[in-house]
Amino acid sequence: MDARREVWRIYRESIGILGVSLLGGLFAGTVLGSGPMREAFVQFPGLLLLLPAFLATRGNVYGAFGARISSGLHQGLIDPEFEWDDRLANAVVASFVNGIGISVLIGALSWAILQALGRESARLVELVGITFVSGVLTSVVLVFGLLILVFGSYELGLDPDNLVGPLVTTLGDVFGVCFLYVAVVVVGVVL
Template sequence: MDVREEVTRIYRESIGILSVSLLGGLFAGTVLGSEAMREGFRQFPGLLLLLPAFLATRGNVYGAFGARISSGLHQGLIEPDIDWDRRLVNAVVASFINGIGISVVIGGLSWAILQALGRESARLVELVGITFLAGLLTSVVLVFGLLILVFGSYERGMDPDNLIGPIVTMLGDVFGVVFLYFAIVTIGVVL
């Protein structure tokens, strides 16, 4: 396959998911700009500080997860189905631990930074509770969403490496923001 054919194939595989990713980003921005979300930021000072880190780590953790799964598929180490496979289970468990763990760290660090700067902050238990719950929920959606999309694209003859970045970005932003709002509401009621 020559360079032109390869570039055309990559473009054809990527354009659809890039369009969906664009729409997902617009949706996430709409949710972030909503009055309900702004009220959550007022109710729990410090959320605005942790928001960029929370959303960025969705891409970092689950981008690595998707790349690991894609590499396993290309090497024939993982079969493209959700079944009990030691490598697949290890990758899923590691992603859950990393995704949830870094969410808790982000909540704690945001609180600590605001305390050190003498700025107003929600209580530590509130920030950590919100990031834990949102991190847990996004982990479930991102792990299983990525598995379905990566395996599905691979079985259709597409290269998952062309799709992982936009998929992770879109799913991480959309569900990260939605579940962050859900966690704000839940923690606001519980605590």
């Protein structure tokens, strides 16, 4: 009986965010299929190659961050408040370093792969610039967005573990695609 109640609680907590995740994925796909984004793929060859890796790493890096925060809340190691906490600060810094660092690496590897295959590619500085700018922007949104959502759900009595996965995927896809386009515009103007 307790197991059935627990399964139903998890389902109730998860179903709404899964619906939001579905809508977020459709929005991200719509942005990707838009005219300006298609033009960006033509303007910066190699952008399409790095896109799946860029979006996947948003989920990997910030999924781990969200899980770390959720576990800290459950164990009483982190208070659900926006005040200085060494554990929380270390997790935030590690997520920024990992998220931005892997973004730059994705840009460089995409360029190197295209060079090795003899395919047309944007310049190295352009691909790295695009992934750096979009990596910084997504890091800011995902770190602070996840903190607000994880702390808020915990305060409401919901289990953040049921929400972190779909939240990270949705926020990473939506903001990743949007900020990738912003980065294309910035790099196009600056370089």
